[in-house]
Amino acid sequence: MSRDDASKGTPACRLATVDLTASFFDNAAVRKVNLEFPTKTVTAIIGPSGCGKSTFLRCLNRMHELSDGGTVQGKVLLDGSDIYDRSTDAIRLRQRVGMVFQKPTPFPTMTIFQNVAAGLRVNGRGRVDAVSDRVEAALKGAALWDEVAHRLNTSAMELSGGQQQRLCIARAIAPRPDVVLLDEPTSALDPASTQGIEDLVQDLKSDYTVVIVTHNMQQAARVSDYTAFFYLGELIEADRTDDIFRNPREDRTEAYVTGRFG
Amino acid sequence: MITMTGRRFRRRIVSRVMTSATVLAATLAVIPLFMIFAYLLLKGASSVDLNFFLQNPAPAGTSGGGVAPAIVGTGIVVGIAALIGLPIGVGAGVFLAEFGTSRLSFIVRFVSDVLNGTPSILVGVVVWTWMVRPMGHFSALAGSVSLAILMIPMVTRTTEEMVNLVPGSLREAALALGYTRWRTSLKIVLRTALPGVVTGALVAVARITGETAPLLFTAFGNLNFRTDPLEPMQTLSLQVFTYATGPFPEWHRLAWGAALVLVTLVLVFSLGARYVTRRRF
Amino acid sequence: MIVGTLLSSALALLIAVPLALGVAVYLTEFSPGWLRGPVGTLVELLAAIPSVVYGLWGIFVLIPILRAWIVPSLQLLFGWTPFFSGNFLGNSMLAAGVVLAIMILPYISAVSREVLLAVPNHQREAALALGATRWEAVWSAVLPYGRAGITGAVVLGLGRALGETMAVTMVIGNRHALGVSLLEPGYSMAAAIANEFSEANAELHLAALFEIGLILFVITVCVNGFARLLVWRVAGHSLKAR
Numbered sequence: 001m002s003r004d005d006a007s008k009g010t011p012a013c014r015l016a017t018v019d020l021t022a023s024f025f026d027n028a029a030v031r032k033v034n035l036e037f038p039t040k041t042v043t044a045i046i047g048p049s050g051c052g053k054s055t056f057l058r059c060l061n062r063m064h065e066l067s068d069g070g071t072v073q074g075k076v077l078l079d080g081s082d083i084y085d086r087s088t089d090a091i092r093l094r095q096r097v098g099m100v101f102q103k104p105t106p107f108p109t110m111t112i113f114q115n116v117a118a119g120l121r122v123n124g125r126g127r128v129d130a131v132s133d134r135v136e137a138a139l140k141g142a143a144l145w146d147e148v149a150h151r152l153n154t155s156a157m158e159l160s161g162g163q164q165q166r167l168c169i170a171r172a173i174a175p176r177p178d179v180v181l182l183d184e185p186t187s188a189l190d191p192a193s194t195q196g197i198e199d200l201v202q203d204l205k206s207d208y209t210v211v212i213v214t215h216n217m218q219q220a221a222r223v224s225d226y227t228a229f230f231y232l233g234e235l236i237e238a239d240r241t242d243d244i245f246r247n248p249r250e251d252r253t254e255a256y257v258t259g260r261f262g
Numbered sequence: 263m264i265t266m267t268g269r270r271f272r273r274r275i276v277s278r279v280m281t282s283a284t285v286l287a288a289t290l291a292v293i294p295l296f297m298i299f300a301y302l303l304l305k306g307a308s309s310v311d312l313n314f315f316l317q318n319p320a321p322a323g324t325s326g327g328g329v330a331p332a333i334v335g336t337g338i339v340v341g342i343a344a345l346i347g348l349p350i351g352v353g354a355g356v357f358l359a360e361f362g363t364s365r366l367s368f369i370v371r372f373v374s375d376v377l378n379g380t381p382s383i384l385v386g387v388v389v390w391t392w393m394v395r396p397m398g399h400f401s402a403l404a405g406s407v408s409l410a411i412l413m414i415p416m417v418t419r420t421t422e423e424m425v426n427l428v429p430g431s432l433r434e435a436a437l438a439l440g441y442t443r444w445r446t447s448l449k450i451v452l453r454t455a456l457p458g459v460v461t462g463a464l465v466a467v468a469r470i471t472g473e474t475a476p477l478l479f480t481a482f483g484n485l486n487f488r489t490d491p492l493e494p495m496q497t498l499s500l501q502v503f504t505y506a507t508g509p510f511p512e513w514h515r516l517a518w519g520a521a522l523v524l525v526t527l528v529l530v531f532s533l534g535a536r537y538v539t540r541r542r543f
Numbered sequence: 544m545i546v547g548t549l550l551s552s553a554l555a556l557l558i559a560v561p562l563a564l565g566v567a568v569y570l571t572e573f574s575p576g577w578l579r580g581p582v583g584t585l586v587e588l589l590a591a592i593p594s595v596v597y598g599l600w601g602i603f604v605l606i607p608i609l610r611a612w613i614v615p616s617l618q619l620l621f622g623w624t625p626f627f628s629g630n631f632l633g634n635s636m637l638a639a640g641v642v643l644a645i646m647i648l649p650y651i652s653a654v655s656r657e658v659l660l661a662v663p664n665h666q667r668e669a670a671l672a673l674g675a676t677r678w679e680a681v682w683s684a685v686l687p688y689g690r691a692g693i694t695g696a697v698v699l700g701l702g703r704a705l706g707e708t709m710a711v712t713m714v715i716g717n718r719h720a721l722g723v724s725l726l727e728p729g730y731s732m733a734a735a736i737a738n739e740f741s742e743a744n745a746e747l748h749l750a751a752l753f754e755i756g757l758i759l760f761v762i763t764v765c766v767n768g769f770a771r772l773l774v775w776r777v778a779g780h781s782l783k784a785r
Binding site: 273274276277280281283284285288292294295297301378379382383384468471472474475479502503506514518524525528529532 | 561562563564565566568569570572573574582585586588589591592593594595596597598599600602603604645648652676677678679682702705706707708709713733736737740741752753756759760763764766767768771
C-alpha cells in the first residue's frame with residue numbers, strides 16, 4: 001500500500017522502498033513493504049512491539065544484513081538507485097543515511113569533538129579547519145553547541161543522557177547525510193530530555209529527511225508530518241499524520257491509535 | 263528432647279570445627295608465601311648491592327661478582343618475546359571476539375587452549391628443534407620465540423575477554439557511521455577495551471619473565487655480558503637455577519640475590535597490571 | 544619416571560586439594576567481606592612466584608625443615624609403611640610433592656572459588672532455612688552443586704603439576720629409581736628432559752627424550768582438556784583461567 005499522493009501535493013521522495021522483505025534466516029520479519037519518504041519531512045513509523053519497525057528501519061541503511069542471518073529482498077531506492085544493488089558501496093551509503101540508536105552511544109575513549117568528527121573522512125592534513133567547522137555546524141544543528149562549546153576536548157562520557165543522545169545526533173548529521181534514521185531515540189531518556197530531542201527532530205527536517213521509529217503514539221503525533229503504521233511485519237497504512245490519527249482508513253490502524261491494543 | 267539438644271550441640275561443634283578448619287587452611291596456604299618473601303628479603307638483600315647490578319659473574323669458586331649479564335639478558339629476551347607475542351596475541355584476541363563464529367576461530371581457539379596447558383619445557387624442546395638445531399647454536403632469539411609461544415595463548419584469552427565486554431551498541435554506532443568492520447574493531451572496540459587488554463599483556467609479561475624451563479636449551483645462558491640476540495644469553499631465571507644447584511656456597515648466596523631481583527621484577531609487572539585497571543574506575 | 548611424575552603429582556594433589564578447597568570455601572562462605580580481597584590476593588600471589596624461586600626456596604628452606612622436624616615425625620608415625628622407609632637425604636619425592644602442592648594450590652583455589660561463587664544463593668538459603676548450620680549448608684548444598692566444577696579445578700591443578708619442571712628438578716633428586724618410598728630421590732618426565740636434553744649426544748638418547756616429551760604432552764593435553772570441559776560446563780564461559 002502506498003499513500004494517496006496526487007491530491008495532497010507531497011514533496012518529491014528521495015527515499016522509497018519497493019516490495020521490501022527482510023528476514024532472519026528463513027523467517028520474514030518485514031513483508032513486501034512499499035513506502036515512500038517525502039524529502040525534508042519527518043515520517044514516523046509506529047506499531048506494537050515486535051511488528052518489525054526497527055528491522056525495517058535498519059534496512060534503509062543496510063544495517064540489517066549485518067545481523068545474524070539477516071537477508072533482504074526487494075529494493076530501497078535512494079535518489080532513484082537501489083542501495084542493495086551490487087555496485088553500491090554499503091560504507092558510503094551509511095554516510096548518506098545516518099542512524100541514531102535507542103541507547104546513546106558516544107565513543108567512550110573520545111572527546112566530544114572527536115565523537116562528532118568520528119564520521120567525517122579526513123582526507124589529508126589541510127582539512128583540519130573544515131573538520132572544526134563541520135563539528136560546530138553539527139553541534140549547532142543538534143542544539144548542543146551552547147552547552148559544550150567551551151569543553152569540546154573533554155570526555156563525551158561526562159555529558160548527561162539527553163546530551164549524549166544529542167551528541168549522537170550531531171555525530172550522525174556531521175557528514176551531512178541525506179536521510180537521518182532515528183530508532184526510538186527517546187526511549188532511554190527522561191521526559192525533559194525527551195522534549196529536547198523532539199524539538200530537535202522538528203528542526204532537523206529543514207535540512208534532512210527524517211524517519212523516526214517510535215512506540216509512543218503521542219510522540220509520533222507531535223513530531224511527524226507523515227506516519228506509517230506497521231503490524232506483524234506488514235505496512236498497514238501510511239498517510240499524513242493528521243489523517244492517520246483522526247481518520248484512519250484501516251480498522252487495525254484505528255484500533256491501534258485509539259489504544260485498543262499495542 | 264535431650265537427644266535433640268545433644269545432636270544439635272554436636273552439629274554446632276562440627277560446624278565450628280570445620281569453619282575453623284577452613285580458616286586454618288587459608289592460613290596454611292598463606293604461610294609459604296610469607297616464608298618465601300621473608301627469605302628472599304633476608305637472604306637476598308644481603309647480596310644485593312651496586313656491584314650486584316653492574317658486574318659480571320666472578321670466576322667459579324671466588325667471591326663477589328654480579329649478575330649484570332642476567333639482568334640485561336632478561337630485558338632482551340623478554341623484550342623481544344613481547345614484541346613478537348603481544349601483537350599476535352592481541353590480534354588473535356580481537357579476531358576471536360569480533361569474528362568468533364567462523365570455523366577459523368574454532369581452530370584458533372583450540373590451538374590456543376592446547377598451548378595454554380602445555381608444559382613450558384616442551385615448548386623449549388620444540389623451539390630447539392625448529393631454531394637451535396638448524397642454526398647450530400643457542401640464541402636469545404630462540405629463547406624469545408619460546409617465551410612468545412607461551413605468551414600468545416595468555417594474551418589471546420585476556421584480550422578476547424576484554425573485547426567481549428565492549429557493548430554491541432558501540433559497534434553498531436560505528437558501523438552506522440560507515441566504518442568498515444576492521445576499522446570498527448581496531449579504532450573503536452579495541453581502544454575502548456585497551457586498559458583491560460594492557461592489563462592482560464602485563465600479566466603475561468610478568469609470567470614469562472619468571473620462566474626458566476623453555477630457556478634451558480634455547481637461550482641456554484652465558485657467562486659473559488652479551489647483547490646480540492643471536493648469541494646464547496643469560497637471564498635472571500637461568501642464573502638462579504645455575505647458582506642454586508651449583509656446588510659453591512657463594513653461588514647460593516648470589517642465587518638469593520638474583521631471585522630477589524627476579525621476583526621484584528615480576529611483582530612490578532603484576533602490580534602495574536592491577537594499577538592500570540584501577541585507574542579506569 | 545612416568546611413575547615419578549604421577550607419584551609426585553598425586554602427592555601434590557593429596558596435600559593441595561584439601562587446603563585449596565578449604566581456602567576457597569573460606570573465602571566464599573565464611574570470611575568477613577573486608578578480608579576477602581587481601582587474602583584472595585595473597586593466595587593469588589603464590590601463582591606469580593617463578594618456578595625457580597620455588598626450587599631455590601625448596602632446596603634451602605623446605606628441605607632443612609623437612610629434615611629437622613617433619614620427616615622424623617613422619618617416620619615415627621608411618622615408618623613401618625613402605626612410603627616412609629629408608630633414609631632421608633634431602634632431595635626426595637616428598638620434597639617435590641610439597642613444593643608442587645604449594646605451587647598448584649592457588650590454581651585449584653581460584654577456580655574453585657569461581658565455581659562456588661557461581662552456585663546460586665538460593666541453594667545456601669534453602670539449606671539454612673531448613674535449620675542447617677553454616678558448615679552443613681556448605682557441605683550438603685553448595686559443594687555438591689559445584690562438584691563437577693571443583694573436580695575440574697582439581698584436574699586443572701593436576702595438569703599443572705604434571706608439567707612443572709624447574710622446582711621439581713631442583714628438589715627431587717633426579718635419580719632413575721623405581722622405589723615407593725617418598726623419602727628417596729625420584730624423577731619426573733619434565734625433570735628428565737630438563738636435565739638430560741643438553742647433554743644427550745647419542746641419537747638414541749635424544750630420541751628417547753623426545754618420546755618422553757611426547758608422552759608428557761599427550762597426558763597433559765588430555766588432562767587439561769578434561770579439566771576445561773568440567774569447569775566450563777559448571778561455571779560458565781567467562782572463566783579467567785591463569
